[in-house]
Amino acid sequence: QKEVEQNSGPLSVPEGAIASLNCTYSDRGSQSFFWYRQYSGKSPELIMFIYSNGDKEDGRFTAQLNKASQYVSLLIRDSQPSDSATYLCAVSSIYNQGGKLIFGQGTELSVKP
Amino acid sequence: EPEVTQTPSHQVTQMGQEVILRCVPISNHLYFYWYRQILGQKVEFLVSFYNNEISEKSEIFDDQFSVERPDGSNFTLKIRSTKLEDSAMYFCASSLLAGGPYNEQFFGPGTRLTVL
Numbered sequence: 001q002k003e004v005e006q007n008s009g010p011l012s013v014p015e016g017a018i019a020s021l022n023c024t025y026s027d028r029g030s031q032s033f034f035w036y037r038q039y040s041g042k043s044p045e046l047i048m049f050i051y052s053n054g055d056k057e058d059g060r061f062t063a064q065l066n067k068a069s070q071y072v073s074l075l076i077r078d079s080q081p082s083d084s085a086t087y088l089c090a091v092s093s094i095y096n097q098g099g100k101l102i103f104g105q106g107t108e109l110s111v112k113p
Numbered sequence: 114e115p116e117v118t119q120t121p122s123h124q125v126t127q128m129g130q131e132v133i134l135r136c137v138p139i140s141n142h143l144y145f146y147w148y149r150q151i152l153g154q155k156v157e158f159l160v161s162f163y164n165n166e167i168s169e170k171s172e173i174f175d176d177q178f179s180v181e182r183p184d185g186s187n188f189t190l191k192i193r194s195t196k197l198e199d200s201a202m203y204f205c206a207s208s209l210l211a212g213g214p215y216n217e218q219f220f221g222p223g224t225r226l227t228v229l
Binding site: 032034036042043092096098100101102104106 | 210
């Protein structure tokens, strides 16, 4: 069973701090990694994706991928109360030609003013 | 900005009834998906669809489920005989392609299905 694991949290950070969200995956065939944000009762909203080892920055967000350690993370700089949500890590594999995403259970982030 | 739309936003049905959930994917996208999320649980893949046929399906997607693209814009999920455990939020998503970075999937707002 291919798994994607995240700490469920809640992760609480003060406003303006860096929030660090982590995700591990078990399938070595995983090729693309996606971070979604989900507000309570809403649908997942794509924040960014990464598929090469290293860092990828987009505004206040940085995704980091280490395929050798099977680890992907999301850093949120200058965290705002509006960033309070559940962050979902999702992975697609070269073995899933139909584009299936496997999701982690999500990490709840709370940014305190 | 283009977006995925879904109707209805909330569907209440009796156990054993058929339901059809509707989605309009982003217009230039070629792959379409259904996922579901039971309250408090992970988002789970149901099925992907490309070129008018199923590309991949999960164990959840049994004979009670079917998908269809009845015209050039709509994509539907049918549950033939609903069970209590089908109660969940159902999300439609679409992507340009299904490989690598082109697998960015954009989700619709969801349909909350309640089976009584």
